[in-house]
Amino acid sequence: MEFLTEFLGSLSTWGVLLSIGAYGLGMYLQRRSRQQWLNPLLLSSILIIVLLSALRVPYPNFKSSAAPVSYLLLPATVSLAIPLYEQWELLKKNTAAILIGCCCGVVVSLGSIAAMAWILRMERVHSATLLPKSVTTAIGMDVASTLGGMAPLAAAAIILTGIAGNLLAEWVLKVFKIEEPIARGIAIGTSSHAIGTAKALEIGEVEGAMSGLAIAVAGVMTAVFAPVVATLLP
Amino acid sequence: MNFIFQFCRILVMCCLGEILANVLPFPIPASVYGLVLLLAALKTGLYKLEEVRAAGKFLIAIMPMLFIPAAVGVMELWDDLGTMLIPCIVATGPITILVMGLTGLITQNVQRRIGKKGVKDGVPH
Numbered sequence: 005m006e007f008l009t010e011f012l013g014s015l016s017t018w019g020v021l022l023s024i025g026a027y028g029l030g031m032y033l034q035r036r037s038r039q040q041w042l043n044p045l046l047l048s049s050i051l052i053i054v055l056l057s058a059l060r061v062p063y064p065n066f067k068s069s070a071a072p073v074s075y076l077l078l079p080a081t082v083s084l085a086i087p088l089y090e091q092w093e094l095l096k097k098n099t100a101a102i103l104i105g106c107c108c109g110v111v112v113s114l115g116s117i118a119a120m121a122w123i124l125r126m127e128r129v130h131s132a133t134l135l136p137k138s139v140t141t142a143i144g145m146d147v148a149s150t151l152g153g154m155a156p157l158a159a160a161a162i163i164l165t166g167i168a169g170n171l172l173a174e175w176v177l178k179v180f181k182i183e184e185p186i187a188r189g190i191a192i193g194t195s196s197h198a199i200g201t202a203k204a205l206e207i208g209e210v211e212g213a214m215s216g217l218a219i220a221v222a223g224v225m226t227a228v229f230a231p232v233v234a235t236l237l238p
Numbered sequence: 239m240n241f242i243f244q245f246c247r248i249l250v251m252c253c254l255g256e257i258l259a260n261v262l263p264f265p266i267p268a269s270v271y272g273l274v275l276l277l278a279a280l281k282t283g284l285y286k287l288e289e290v291r292a293a294g295k296f297l298i299a300i301m302p303m304l305f306i307p308a309a310v311g312v313m314e315l316w317d318d319l320g321t322m323l324i325p326c327i328v329a330t331g332p333i334t335i336l337v338m339g340l341t342g343l344i345t346q347n348v349q350r351r352i353g354k355k356g357v358k359d360g361v362p363h
Contacts, residue, residue, distance in 0.1 A: 019307070027303045045302045049309035056313065063314050070307040076297060077304045079248045082255065082272035083294035089280040089287065098349055105345025113337045120328055130322055134329045138337055141308060142267040157322065160312040163305055164330040169338060170302075176335055182342035184349055191342030195334050202302045216298075220273050227266055 009061050012069070019069025026051045040174075045199065046167050081140060081198065084216035087205075091213035098186050105187065106218055109194035110225040113138045114233040121237050129153060131237045136226050137161040140197040143223040151234045162197070169196020170203045189214025194222040244293035247285055251276040 012018055029051070030044030056066055067074075088095065095102065114135060121131035133153030136144035141162050148158035173192050182188050185208055192204040193215035201219060205212030255272025279285040312319070319326070 023303065023306045027306060045305055045309065048303075048306055049312070052306065052310050053313045056310070063311060066310060067307055070310075073304055074307045076300070078252050078255075078269055078272065079245070080297035080301045080304055081269040082252050082276050083248055083290075083297045085251075085273045085276035085280065086287070086291060086294040087298070088273075089277055092281075097353065100352055101345050101349035104348050105341050108344045109337050109341030112340050113333065116333045116336060117329060120325060120333070124325055124328075126325055130325060133322075134325060137329050138334070140269065141305070142269045146267050154318065156311050157315050157318055159308050160315060160319075161326055161329060163309045164326065165334050166305070168330045168334045172335060173338065176338045177342065180339040180343055182339075182346055184346045187342045187346035187349060190345045191338045194341045195338035198301055199305065200338075205298070220270050223270055224266055227264070 006060075008059055009065060012061060013065060016069060019066050020072050022052060022055075022066070023048070023070050023073045041171050043167050043171060045163075049163075077142070081142065081219070084198075084201070084219060087209070087213035088217050091210060094186065094210060095214075095217065101186065102190055102214070102217065103221070105190045106194050106221040107225060109191070109218075110138075110222050110229055113195070114226070114229055118233050118236050125238065128237055132234060133158045134161050135230050135234065135237075137165045138195055138197065139223045139226045140219050143227055147227055147230050151230060163199065166196045166199025169200035173200060173203045174207070185210035186214050189216075190218045193218025197223075241293055244290050247290050248276065248294060248297070251279060 026048035027044050030042070030047035033047060034040070034042045034044055052066070056063065117131065117135050117137070120126070121134075129152060131153075132151040133148050135151060135153065136147035136158065138144075139147070139162070141159050144162045145155045145158050149155040169192060173196070176182075177188055177191065182191055188207065189204050189211040192200040192211065197219050201212060201215040204215035252268065252272045254275050255270075256268040258271040258275075259266065259268040276285075276290070280287060280290075
């Protein structure tokens with residue numbers, strides 16, 4: 005098996021191919037089975053983990069080979085400015101509602117993690133890791149490591165939160181009777197960042213743009229509020 | 239070629255965002271600076287919408303896939319995941335539902351209270 009690891013190390017394309025291939029397979033399975041919870045990101049990640057573990061290929065090998073995929077995350081996040089620009093008029097008319105909504109969402113998120121940390125008597129390393137779990141990976145990992153948490157585990161919690169938000173969004177919006185497109189977008193983006201936003205974009209243009217906006221607003225607010233809430237952790 | 243230039247225009251804002259994140263003392267990451275800068279470039283007319291739209295929409299469309307390498311990183315964290323399992327489940331499930339529900343309700347209430355004239359469904363889907 006060491007031979008395989010070494011051989012793959014000499015190829016530069018397999019990580020990208022595996023990522024796209026697994027994702028494509030995930031999309032196919034979701035469409036074929038018509039099961040919304042079969043999220044392509046979740047399916048493809050599990051598939052790749054199983055494959056790498058079975059073949060004993062270490063994660064760093066995959067990570068460096070798949071680097072071009074991660075690389076696009078920054079320009080993709082920045083591109084969320086485009087739907088925002090297209091919905092500018094709507095944004096301007098609803099500034100107050102959007103800011104108040106995001107702010108409350110961030111406070112609820114940080115507050116409930118802090119409350120859970122007290123109830124479960126969590127260590128600070130672990131609670132600080134989960135604190136920024138609702139915001140986009142780039143911001144969340146920074147916040148977690150600044151507060152003394154573990155950045156890679158923070159990334160995992162953030163991605164799982166995103167997948168949960170993506171899968172639960174339509175159900176939550178229905179149960180809580182959230183009907184305004186703007187409120188729907190803000191709710192999804194504040195709670196489940198970019199992965200949730202993918203669902204918001206499916207629901208509608210306004211929802212998608214507002215969800216993208218909420219990523220930025222909630223991200224910045226979390227970066228500012230999290231250090232304050234962190235002083236309350238056990 | 240048009241597409242690669244569009245991508246380049248977006249990358250310029252990413253790069254400026256990275257520079258700002260390194261120079262300024264705030265704990266705000268490059269992606270947020272870049273997003274604000276790209277929005278400013280569009281608002282000021284430095285970029286026209288068509289000059290970035292196709293590449294930007296493409297990147298947004300493939301965004302979930304871009305998280306795969308980070309998500310696979312979980313495989314290195316089995317040891318910590320043991321102690322973190324229950325907090326992780328609570329944080330990703332119930333707390334996400336709570337945050338999403340409350341954020342939506344608050345936004346909707348403020349919105350309806352302020353703008354009784356309303357812009358509900360003002361934009362076609």
